[in-house]
Amino acid sequence: MKQGVQDSAGTRGDARVPAQQRAADVARERDPAAALPGVRGEHTHGEPPIPQPRLVQRSSVRGQVLDALRTALVAGELKPGEVYSAPVLGDRFGVSATPVREAMQQLALEGAVEVVPNRGFRVVERGARQLAELAEVRALIEVPVMLRLARTVPAERWAALRPLAEETVRAASCGCPATYAESDRAFHRAVLSLAGNEQLVQIADDLHRRAQWPLVGGPVRQRRADLVADAAEHTALLEALVARDLDAVRGLVGEHFTGAA
Structure with a gap:
């Protein structure tokens, strides 16, 4: 006589496992992780779905386009007041309009361009007044920081920045404003990073x-002599910082900013 079990309705029947349960047991034996909730992408009750990451390739393309646009902007290839469309720029860089549009949106957030509905993006027109205002704000932020660093940072820390200063001189000698712009910012970032304030460095x-x-109305390209003179101020600034010559530091930084460096 077969041994039976009582089901939930009180009737007796064969002690057999339902087909679905048997299948689950077999799957569990083959892959124990299959029994865990949320494994293999299934969505359990009350558990938020895992967001899909953005494609790395697309982000990389957008970043490359953004760098290329910034270079073209500094080099004067994108002229103030002119409107540029994403499809046309995409053809220039050999990409679709989408990463160009995304890069241009970032430049719009930075204030370099403004959106022109149904047309594209206009390069912002700036004059001497806007440049002077930027120089004033930079001086208000950076001069006190550099004076404090001059009092506290040991000479060997400043000596470690000399290769960056020398790189700005080499970049200036090439006469390319975009190349010099990158090395110039790298030097200033390195100096300010010694303050240990990342927000300060970013701003x-x-x-x-x-x-x-x-x-607007300025030269399409900065003269090589102007770039070389500007780069020389980096070396002079380092020497003043090593010597803890506060008056020289204050004067050099102020002159540097006035020259829109």
Whole structure:
């Protein structure tokens, strides 16, 4: 006589496992992780779905386009007041309009361009007044920080920044404003990073980038002599910081900003 079990309705029947349960047991034996909730992508009750990451390739393309647009902006290839469409720029860079549009939106947030509905993006027109205002704000932020650093940072820490200062001289000698702009900002970021305030570095770098944009009616390219003279101020600044010559530091930084460096 077969041994039976009592089901929930009180009737007796064969002690057999339902087919679905048997299948689950087999799957569990083959892969124990299959029994865990949320494994293999199934969504359990009350558990938020796992967001899908953005494609790395697309982000990389957008970043490359953004760098190329910034270079073109500093080099004067994107002229103040002119409107540029994403499809046309996409053809220029050999990409679709989407990463160009995304990069341009970032430049709009930074204040370099403004959106023109149904047309594209207009490069912002700036004059000498806007440049002077940027120089004033930069001086208000950076001069006190550099004076404090001059009092506290040992000479060997400043000596470690000499290669960056020398790199700005080499970049200036090439005569390319975009190349010099990158090395110039790298030097200033390294100096300010010694203060240990990342927010300060980010804000100062944003102001510095804005100061490098071309002016309305200004030269398409900065003269090599101007770039070389500007780069020489980095070396002089390092020497003043090593010597803890506060008056020289104050004067050099103020002159540097006035020159829109």
